[in-house]
Amino acid sequence: MQTTTQAKTILITGATAGIGLAAAQSLLHQGARLVITGRDQERLNHVVTMLGGNVIPMLCDSANIEHIQQMASQLQQDNIKLDGLILNAGVFYPAPFEQMTVDNFNTTMAINFSGPVFTLQSLLPCLNNPSSVVFISTVAVQKAFSAAGVYSASKAAFEGFARVLNLELAVRNIRINSIRPGVTATEIQSKAGMDDATISDFFESLSSTPVGRVLTPSDIIPAINYLVSDASMGLRNAYIDIDGGFGL
Template sequence: MDRFKGKRILITGGTSGMGLAGAKLIVEEGGEVAVTGTSQNHLDEAGRDLPSGSLVLRNDASDPEAARELGAKIKDQMGSIDGVWLNAGFGKFGDNTEIDAETFDGMTNVNVRGPVLQMAQLIPLISDGGSVVVTASVSPYLGQPQGAVYAATKGAVTALTRAWAADLAGRNIRVNSIAPGPIETNFFEGMGLSDEEVEGFSKQIKKMVPLGRFGSSEEAAQVALFLLSDQASYVTGSQYMVDGGMTMR
């Protein structure tokens, strides 16, 4: 397929996991990509895995000044863009009695404020008829123990998606979100869990998934790419579950 031939796509949080998988697929389908990340290891990995000409940018969604820097770099090096996948985010689970301002601000700054400020800078750069995809989560629908703050941030992202879809409809820019369930990424790294806890959590989650397994990064990325592509030309303000049936129970 050549769904992205001649198209330029930005993926925040695109140096690992779903984002990097999506970037590789876009390039395979004829597109140009820019990806952002914060981990030097992941930045190096993306630099190796993506072809020359791809932009691999260090950019921290938790830094309010970084959004302006991102917009300036994209404008300078790519000009207009045809799509954005706002994928940067992280989650940290823990006892509700131990939540403090640092924990709350850390997740909120990356998962909510980051996309808001990024969109403010990127909207003028998105071509009419373009597409935006936002990575939300199944968490707001599950009532997961010790996941209140993370679920709240992803609920906010879902609301933002619908508002942006309404705001940008006049330019025929579509805005949708994906809500991944358990995906085999480096997501557990940010949770502060031990190897034993990760293994126990994984077993518990698999029991909740009708398909009985974690999804792959590529499986989640394919849904995001469908929404970014012209194949989803009549889809906006929607959310696609990518969870192996987890939320249908």
């Protein structure tokens, strides 16, 4: 299967860490030109230096619609057309339902749901015909985790939206597919408030899954490469589960 992404221009949201950063490294290695977003200017500068050339950084908080619209205007002004859009920026702030606050709910929905929706809408004028949108969803849309209610709902909400958009945007030859990672070792666990010992025990517990270990971003990247490449042209609204069998 041909999965080259050479000479494509691809925007990755939240590429300053984890899966997004690994995707950026892989796509650059294949010869793609990238636009990457982050919400922290210093982190963004550091990552751009680390990645080297052919990367356009955009300070864009996914929870901030003005940032998203400014980014889209800037790209149009610079006449940058995109062949791929990886909607990766996301957060996991677990909270048991009884303790869940309005702030937790709104923040999660803003970053994980409204952000991707308005990023895609704002970037429509920049998307080539054809182009591929890849949504980084989660195994949590189909497997229940305690304290992950709003996280699960935020990802499921975008998946529901994407089903409709695959119809509405077909005329522009825009396809949207999702990847549902299982537990993947990134910063997301510490940002979720877990300390080192808890993270270590959590990862250890995954030895009982069919794959027998925690996943790493390198487990997820081949599917991202496939979805942004022309090899996935026939896919619409697919969900690729990369969870090492955790969801079985």
